[in-house]
Amino acid sequence: MSQLSTITLFLLPWIPAFLCKVTTEEEFAVLEGGSLTIPCHYEPQYASYVKYWCQGRTREFCTSLARTDDHHLVDPAEKKVSIFDDPVQLVFTVTMKDLKEDESGWYICGVEIGGVWKADDTTFTKVKVIHGMSAVNSMMSGAEGSAVTIECLYSERYRESEKKWCRSGDWRSCLSTGSDGSYEDSSVAIRDDRTGAFTVTFKKLQMKDTAWYWCSAGQQKTAVHVLVTPQPTTVPTVPSQSFPDLPPAKPITRETWSSHSPMLASVVVCSSVIFLAVVAILAIKFWRLHKSDRVPRDVEEMRAKFSVSSF
Incomplete structure (x- = not known):
């Protein structure tokens, strides 16, 4: 067997690790007693393969904690460690609950390839279970x-x-919670659920509340910054001028017409009298003009007759 063939056979189990990747974050941290969900991404050709999650630094000495081909009828909500594969999104997620400090260590996201000459495709991540405090949001703001x-x-x-x-x-x-796990005054309320979280509520923020604060439990503390922003200014609106409501125009009906008939009759009578007076005046003027034109014509006719009889 040639030297090239020997090298090829030696590297063959590790070829998938270079061609087909499984990836996740290098490190995760979680408070003791809390839960942690880790996404493990893989390539499309692994959609139908078995995925697993195990604790250890090498595949050969890794303690299996969850596999996708484990079909025991156990509610995932009741499992200490559960695994869920989503071949559409090409990711499988692992959830670990109620973590203890001694569970810190190395873990493996793996895709089971199987066979003598093919190694599983895997990636490593480190989980740190710590004791102390943290804040869901270390920077808060409000108006x-x-x-x-x-x-x-x-x-x-x-x-x-x-x-x-x-x-x-x-x-x-x-401000301290006291034995009952709560504190409240006119501006602040604190509630401890005794299961891993306590809340601080500013009831009505003031500009002077802008500052850095500490959440504290025992000797542990974590910093939170609260920023109060001014209330938004609004431009006063000028009310539009309004006119008094006028009654709607009424349509002319027989009733409305008859109610106005006396007024209309008086208007018609007055108009008729004025018209007749104008006609009478015009008639008198025309008659006088006609009469004044007739007198000169009669005189001319008499002169003509007299001159004829004298000859």
Whole structure:
């Protein structure tokens, strides 16, 4: 066997790792007692393959925790570790619940290839289970006069510890939950659910509330910044001029016509009298003009007759 063939056979089990990738983030961190969901992405040719999640640094010494071909009728919500494959999105997700600090370590997202000369396609990630505190959002903002709620998370060992909310730089401002896990005054309310989170609610933000704060449980704390923005200014609107409502125009009907008939009759009579008076005046003028034209004609006729009889 040639040297090239020997090298090819030696590298053959690792070829899929170069051609077909499974990927995820290099590291995940979670508070003790919390849950963690990890997405593992793969190439299209692996859509129908079995996927698995195991704890360990190498495939040969990896403790299997969940597989997609495990069809035991167990509610995923009740499992400590569950796995779900979505071949459409080409990703399988692993969820681990109620994590303990000793569960920190290396884990593997794997696609089972099978066969003597083919290695599984895998990727490694490191999970850190820590004790302490964190905030869901470390930067919060709200308009002046509005309400805002900050959620602070803590690990399991601080479940019974007193929770505090303090303005940074002024420990005298600290507000404590007390034995019942709550605190409330006219401006702030604190509620501890004793399951891993407590909330701080500003009931009505003021501009002076802008500052850095601390969520605290036991000796652990995490910083949160609250920014209060001014209320938006609104331009006053000038009311449009309105006119008094006028009654709608009534259509002319027989009733409305008869109600106006006396007025219309008087108008008609007056118009007729004026018309007749104008006609009479014009007739008199024409008659006088006709009479004044007839007298000169009669004189001319008499002169003509007299001159004829004299000859």
